[in-house]
Amino acid sequence: MKLITAVVKPHRLDEIKEALQAFGVHGLTVTEASGYGRQRGHTEVYRGAEYTVDLVPKIRIEVLVEDDDAEQLIDVVVKAARTGKIGDGKVWSLPVETAVRVRTGERGPDAL
Amino acid sequence: MAPAITLAAEAPKLSAANTGFMLIASALVLIMTPGLAFFYGGMVRVKSTLNMLMMSFISMGIVTILWVLYGFSMSFGTDHGSIVGWTGDYVGWAGIDKMDLWPGYTIPVFVFAVFQMMFAIITPALISGAIADRVKFSAWALFLVLWATVVYFPVAHWVWGTGGWAFELGVIDFAGGTAVHINAGAAALGVILVIGKRVGFKKDPMRPHSLPLVMLGAGLLWFGWFGFNAGSWLGNDDGVGPLMFVNTQIATGAAMLAWLAYEKIRHGAFTTLGAASGAVAGLVAITPSGGAVSPMGAIAVGVIAGVACAAAVGLKFKFGFDDSLDVVGVHMVGGIAGSLLIGLFASGKGQSDVKGLFYGGGMHQFWIQCAGVFGVLFYSLIASAILAFILDKTIGMRITEEEEVSGIDQAEHAETAYDYSGTGGGVVAGSAAAVSATETKKVDA
Numbered sequence: 001m002k003l004i005t006a007v008v009k010p011h012r013l014d015e016i017k018e019a020l021q022a023f024g025v026h027g028l029t030v031t032e033a034s035g036y037g038r039q040r041g042h043t044e045v046y047r048g049a050e051y052t053v054d055l056v057p058k059i060r061i062e063v064l065v066e067d068d069d070a071e072q073l074i075d076v077v078v079k080a081a082r083t084g085k086i087g088d089g090k091v092w093s094l095p096v097e098t099a100v101r102v103r104t105g106e107r108g109p110d111a112l
Numbered sequence: 113m114a115p116a117i118t119l120a121a122e123a124p125k126l127s128a129a130n131t132g133f134m135l136i137a138s139a140l141v142l143i144m145t146p147g148l149a150f151f152y153g154g155m156v157r158v159k160s161t162l163n164m165l166m167m168s169f170i171s172m173g174i175v176t177i178l179w180v181l182y183g184f185s186m187s188f189g190t191d192h193g194s195i196v197g198w199t200g201d202y203v204g205w206a207g208i209d210k211m212d213l214w215p216g217y218t219i220p221v222f223v224f225a226v227f228q229m230m231f232a233i234i235t236p237a238l239i240s241g242a243i244a245d246r247v248k249f250s251a252w253a254l255f256l257v258l259w260a261t262v263v264y265f266p267v268a269h270w271v272w273g274t275g276g277w278a279f280e281l282g283v284i285d286f287a288g289g290t291a292v293h294i295n296a297g298a299a300a301l302g303v304i305l306v307i308g309k310r311v312g313f314k315k316d317p318m319r320p321h322s323l324p325l326v327m328l329g330a331g332l333l334w335f336g337w338f339g340f341n342a343g344s345w346l347g348n349d350d351g352v353g354p355l356m357f358v359n360t361q362i363a364t365g366a367a368m369l370a371w372l373a374y375e376k377i378r379h380g381a382f383t384t385l386g387a388a389s390g391a392v393a394g395l396v397a398i399t400p401s402g403g404a405v406s407p408m409g410a411i412a413v414g415v416i417a418g419v420a421c422a423a424a425v426g427l428k429f430k431f432g433f434d435d436s437l438d439v440v441g442v443h444m445v446g447g448i449a450g451s452l453l454i455g456l457f458a459s460g461k462g463q464s465d466v467k468g469l470f471y472g473g474g475m476h477q478f479w480i481q482c483a484g485v486f487g488v489l490f491y492s493l494i495a496s497a498i499l500a501f502i503l504d505k506t507i508g509m510r511i512t513e514e515e516e517v518s519g520i521d522q523a524e525h526a527e528t529a530y531d532y533s534g535t536g537g538g539v540v541a542g543s544a545a546a547v548s549a550t551e552t553k554k555v556d557a
Contacts, residue, residue, distance in 0.1 A: 044319065045375075045379045045380070045381055045383060046320060046383070046385055047383075047385055047386065047389060047422075047425045047426075047441075048321060048375070048378065048379055048422070048425060048426045049426070049429065051317040051319055051380070052317075052320075053317065057218060
């Protein structure tokens with residue numbers, strides 16, 4: 001199994017969710033995150049004082065998949081997340097040792 | 113503010129209309145203090161929200177009691193040496209009957225006293241914005257007592273009390289440009305020079321945590337200010353109060369637009385905080401002047417104050433003093449602008465026939481205004497710095513650096529302003545869970 005993690009622009013979340021559903025993913029986890037890459041931050045002005053806000057809001061999506069589906073799923077996420085502008089985010093995968101469905105105790109790919 | 117007392121031949125007669133209006137005006141002035149609490153509360157970071165709200169709210173308790181016990185007597189009792197008032201009957205309001213009226217007045221003394229109480233409450237609360245995030249709540253409470261006693265009560269007497277030096281000199285301060293705003297702004301400057309900057313000032317971003325709260329507060333202030341300003345004439349028999357009401361709206365609108373225009377040109381955006389701040393700057397500036405100027409004059413006062421304050425709020429970074437929420441930049445500068453502009457724009461058709469420079473009256477009134485402005489400014493600046501210094505050397509004004517960094521709300525109030533998490537567990541002391549938790553601990557030990 002693999003854990004696919006995507007840190008992307010918040011407004012792409014719905015697109016990505018729909019693309020993943022169409023691909024056949026049954027569950028995912030979404031967290032609000034903040035960070036910066038090449039995009040860096042933006043400037044805000046309060047009574048003339050300029051503040052550089054370098055941590056930009058992002059969404060982190062985590063999905064568990066079987067090994068064979070991993071590469072294809074990454075492509076699906078990347079395609080749905082892309083706007084072509086700086087700050088689109090990153091997607092990566094990690095090997096996962098095991099997974100358990102809490103309710104039934106099923107292990108491994110059966111738990112996905 | 114108060115109409116000059118004319119010794120009427122006949123006994124003063126209570127006007128039910130004026131009395132009713134003044135009770136409503138008093139309630140309007142009161143709502144400004146919670147309004148101020150929200151205005152300031154939204155501007156601080158999340159971790160100091162409750163402390164900021166409480167610094168204003170506590171004034172509604174402390175100053176209310178002081179005002180009844182001796183404040184009213186010090187401000188509006190019989191004059192002693194043009195410096196302070198005192199009338200034994202006013203102590204604890206014990207010698208005031210519900211139907212007592214001063215000569216020439218149409219409202220009971222009680223109504224005047226409670227209206228003025230609301231001014232005494234909000235004035236020290238204004239100072240709190242300058243010292244956000246870092247002052248012990250107990251020290252602030254004690255400062256309120258001392259400051260009201262040593263600074264506000266006498267200064268209100270100087271400016272509004274019969275016999276007070278500024279009042280007798282002819283200084284025009286309709287509703288408190290000098291006694292309230294310059295007074296509080298100068299005090300703020302005095303206190304921050306003593307207690308110093310917040311940890312991380314100029315380094316860490318200190319963004320307002322909730323601009324909607326700031327807008328709510330500014331809206332309440334704007335609304336309540338009609339009572340503050342129009343009510344200060346104590347009745348509507350001669351049209352001066354209504355003129356003040358009209359000018360309050362006009363100057364505030366103008367100042368908001370002026371601040372926004374200044375910001376757009378200088379910084380590239382029309383900000384929400386700029387709109388709220390501009391409105392407050394206009395309210396401050398029209399407070400002393402609204403009874404003296406024409407509606408067109410009110411536009412001038414608003415525009416000048418809006419630009420002056422917008423330019424002034426940047427100075428703290430230049431000079432390195434941490435006037436956290438710009439009490440000096442908005443209230444002191446706005447108060448000075450409004451008070452001095454009377455000397456230029458007084459039309460002679462408002463509260464008195466005094467004319468300013470642009471209406472053919474020369475510079476005479478301008479110099480009188482300067483005396484009031486700088487007399488109050490320097491007294492408040494120095495006295496407030498001394499009070500803060502004494503408190504700092506005795507009980508200490510500031511919380512520890514560690515408490516300040518982790519947040520004053522938890523250190524001083526044992527609370528958190530917002531809990532959005534579903535998992536913010538913890539056990540309520542005294543509950544069954546807490547008891548069993550203690551038992552478990554015992555077993556573990």
